[in-house]
Amino acid sequence: MVELKSSEFNNIIQVLDNERVHCTFAYAVVEGKQPGRIYSDNNIKPTCCLIVCKSGKYLVAGDTNNASFNEFLSDYLYDRENHSNYFDLYSSSQKWILKLDELLADNAAKLSRQLFQWNHSSLPSIANFSEMLPEGFELKRMDADLFVKYSKEIDSSYINLWGYPNNFVSNGFGFCIMKDNEFVSICNTYYVRQGFAEIDIITKEQFRKQGFALITCSEFIKHSVNNNIKPIWDCDDGNERSKALAEKLGFQSVEDYQMHWWHENKSFVESYLKKFNYQIN
Template identity: 40%
Template sequence: MIELSKEEYANVLPLLKNLAYEPVFAYSVIDQNQSGKVFVDSSVNPTCSLIINSYGQYFLARSGDNERFMNDVVGFLLNDQNHSNYYDLYASTPELLFQISERLAGKTVLLHRSSFTFDLSKFQHLKTLNALPEQFVLERMDDTLFDKYKNEMDSSYDSLWSSAQQFMDRGFGYCVLKDDHFASICNSFFVGRGYADLDIVTVEEYRNQGLASLTGTAFIKHCLNHNLVPNYNCDAGNQRSIQLATKLGFVKNNNYPMLWWHQDQSIISDYLQRFNYSNHSIE
């Protein structure tokens, strides 16, 4: 595989046309909003590419056959030293993903994601949201809140955004606080090619109060004010997330497959059980 320089990242964009969903995590690398690497079979007119970001999400695209490149991809994926502790592998077509799956020596599980399309008219006609409860405040994420969120809620944001300043420059988010503690948060997971992925988290004790809708709505309004298209996807079995997407004005587009590897088998088993996957074995 050939690793492109950052100045060459856009050379792979023709391989990302007419996809069934928007791989914003790959766009974020190409646009250099978030860190990653781009591998190809040819620097100038690539027919195959593997785009990886520092968070562990990989995208494989191909417009022609190149057995040598595919062998290199399989070798890369089979080497645990190339990954932190997990990876998600997506592909430009289901057929390509299944071809790779057959060559991964039983190391991955097959998952299904649901993608959504944002419908502005549905968002504009949403039912009136619940008022913010007393003692709760809605704020835009700043550098202090970002560091607080990363330290208290999700340390993986270290891999998503290299610093609070990078998040402020390239990303954004909104949160509901109570007594200076997070209740619900909607951050930009990835930003690229004019799209922004939503990452919504609500602390368990504050669920079922409409807080996720409030932070999600603030996020979407920010997108609309900054010429960004909000983008939503989730596990196909996550009914709570699907309901929230619908409530925020998204329309389900389709389901698509992905492969997941994690070094901790118990995490895989718990996830498969949580989202009702009937086959709990490694594919």
């Protein structure tokens, strides 16, 4: 098994395209927009691969019958030193879902997710959401300073996602609502690839159910449309709040799929599964 050099990342595109991989993060690594590593059976003409995004999202794709690759994959996944405290493992096909069921057994939870794409005809309905912004609140585009503030105060994983602030400013984008120089609601590019941007939205608890998420997300969508970027929404199938927000913004569900999730804290996994109504054995 080989780890590809960054100059060889493009060699994996055909494997992803052949199986119509939808994972934005995988292409983000391949295109060099966000940090990650790629392992494959061959650096010139690969038939299967493991793409590892530094943030903890992984994708396995290609041939499921390569014994040496499957052995490598099993060793990699079971080696605790390869991961932080969790990994999200996505698959390019149902064959890989079944193969990973065998490899991981009950060592990882299997989650159901929905992929949404935005309907361009919804633009008129979201065009004026920013006018709902109450007095005393300010809508801003995320810059390097706000990225640093966000990474320190809200989500430290953004350091692994983007590496450094200027990379986010150059390859990503986002919008936030501020009050008294503090975050209220933030909508950022979680992952990006050429022509696509996956949405990450968070609103502080005391400001929820007041329309702030609609405002930040609508700005994100309008910026995407103006720059020929397709916004992508992806969430757990049991996250009714996220699905409802997506639909209000004009997103339509286009795919249901499964993925495997490992976390070192088993009680955290159980709590998550209960929250989103998974049957726990």
